Amino acid sequence: MKIRILGSSGSEVAGHRAPAFLVDGESLLDAGTIGLSLKIREERKIRRIILTHAHFDHIKGIPFMLDNLVTRGRVHTVTVISGRDVIRDLKTNIFNDKIWPDFTKIPTPDRPILRYRTVSASREEKVDGYRLIMIRVNHTVPAYGIILTNSKGKRIAYTGDTGPTDRFWKKVDEYRVKHLIVESSFPNRLEELALKTGHLTPALLQKEIAKMKNPPPKIYLMHAKPQYFPEIEQEIQGIAGNNTRYLRQEEVLTI
Ligand SMILES: [Zn+2]
Numbered sequence: 001m002k003i004r005i006l007g008s009s010g011s012e013v014a015g016h017r018a019p020a021f022l023v024d025g026e027s028l029l030d031a032g033t034i035g036l037s038l039k040i041r042e043e044r045k046i047r048r049i050i051l052t053h054a055h056f057d058h059i060k061g062i063p064f065m066l067d068n069l070v071t072r073g074r075v076h077t078v079t080v081i082s083g084r085d086v087i088r089d090l091k092t093n094i095f096n097d098k099i100w101p102d103f104t105k106i107p108t109p110d111r112p113i114l115r116y117r118t119v120s121a122s123r124e125e126k127v128d129g130y131r132l133i134m135i136r137v138n139h140t141v142p143a144y145g146i147i148l149t150n151s152k153g154k155r156i157a158y159t160g161d162t163g164p165t166d167r168f169w170k171k172v173d174e175y176r177v178k179h180l181i182v183e184s185s186f187p188n189r190l191e192e193l194a195l196k197t198g199h200l201t202p203a204l205l206q207k208e209i210a211k212m213k214n215p216p217p218k219i220y221l222m223h224a225k226p227q228y229f230p231e232i233e234q235e236i237q238g239i240a241g242n243n244t245r246y247l248r249q250e251e252v253l254t255i
């Protein structure tokens with residue numbers, strides 16, 4: 001499994017792009033960044049987008065990607081996958097023929113560029129050659145953590161945005177996950193703000209990791225607000241040994 005980091009920042013300023021993780025060239029975990037990173041021929045290979053939640057920084061790449069694909073000659077239908085509540089929010093608030101076109105009817109309703117697939121929480125589902133399980137996490141809107149396993153048994157867990165939670169860590173433990181992408185948005189001094197907005201700090205993250213019997217040996221952090229990045233990077237030193245570090249934009253993890 002190859003995971004290319006298209007963006008891993010908690011906001012967007014020059015040099016820092018919003019979260020999106022391209023798995024094996026054709027699946028996205030979140031979609032905050034697509035066209036700002038990928039060439040058109042790479043965009044064309046994307047077949048499915050799995051969304052942790054509907055916050056703008058995690059979906060922002062989708063409207064432009066669909067527009068690019070349709071206007072340059074579509075190749076297939078792209079499936080956006082998430083929980084029922086997240087899909088509903090996308091339909092109602094983004095692809096509603098007001099903010100952006102309803103791409104489930106474009107170019108034609110019987111062969112659209114976009115289709116939705118809803119998955120149930122905490123139930124493993126088959127998604128083409130993958131096994132996917134989405135687990136409720138603790139954010140300000142409906143949000144899910146993801147555990148994705150490919151046909152060779154290679155596996156990644158990804159929290160999306162979350163404050164302190166329990167169910168997700170139980171599953172990560174149960175699935176013996178070895179590679180985890182987890183958020184850490186704010187420095188320790190802003191713990192109150194982190195909790196209020198459904199996010200973690202390095203100190204809170206340390207407590208989350210301690211909830212697992214077998215924490216993943218490789219832990220990659222994401223979603224720092226750019227202005228706090230140097231401070232947070234200092235604070236993560238020593239958390240769960242030396243195998244915890246921030247992701248770098250455009251790096252590729254081979255799992
Ligand atoms: Zn969010």
Ligand SMILES: [Zn+2]
Pocket residue numbers: 010055057058161223
């Ligand atoms: Zn976010």
